Amino acid sequence: MSDFVLQAESRSDQGKGASRRLRRTGRVPAVMYGAGKDPAMLSLDHDELVNQLKNEAFFSSILTVKVGNNEDQVILKDLQRHPGKPYILHMDLLRVSANEAIRVQVPLHFMNEEKCPGVKEGGVITHNLTEVEVSCLPKNLPEYIELDLAELDIDQTVHMSELKLPEGVELVELMHGEEHDQPVVAIHMPRAAKEDTEEEEGGEEAEAAGGESEES
DSSP states (O other): OOOEEEEEEEOOOOSHHHHHHHHHTTEEEEEEEETTEEEEEEEEEHHHHHHHHTSGGGGGSOEEEEETTEEEEEEEEEEEEOSSSSOEEEEEEEEOOTTSOEEEEEEEEEESGGGSHHHHTTOEEEESOSEEEEEEOGGGOOSOEEEEOTTOOTTEEEEGGGSOOOTTOEETGGGGOGGGOOEEEEEEOOHHHHHHHHHHHHHHHHHHHHHHHHHO
């Protein structure tokens, strides 16, 4: 698991005006809560935060928040971005406890897509999901989940129940029953290619039928 450290400062001013003033100084307002402790109002360096956010693992890792000599283990619960500018507006951080399960969205990494039989035959891969919500103890939180497509053929589909999960990790969706077993990825022939194939097969059948009629 990646080791991300957020150097934070406490803040006392609250409200929209205080947040705007804080952002003008290059800081991002944040709140840290959970684990039976009082919420803590924090601020973080904007540029440092943006640099960390470039790493996909940041979103599915246990983060360390340092405020002076104090440290907390957290996960990113919410991130607000400016709708039209590359600015981070606010962060919500949830404290985690070593003995309590957490729920986190974890990305899927698709392996060997270009090597699978379905693609070699001209099929197109459809990604129905690119991440899944997992439940696990903080120590078991995976950075990502791999799905090997090396054997996937035309008109085959991989469902959530077929994902290989690390020990101690469960899929939240499957906790609700088998009917929630969603498709993750599938391979099908492009529509145009499929229609051409059907037309060719139809023509061959017609020719064969015509030949049989002439003979009779």
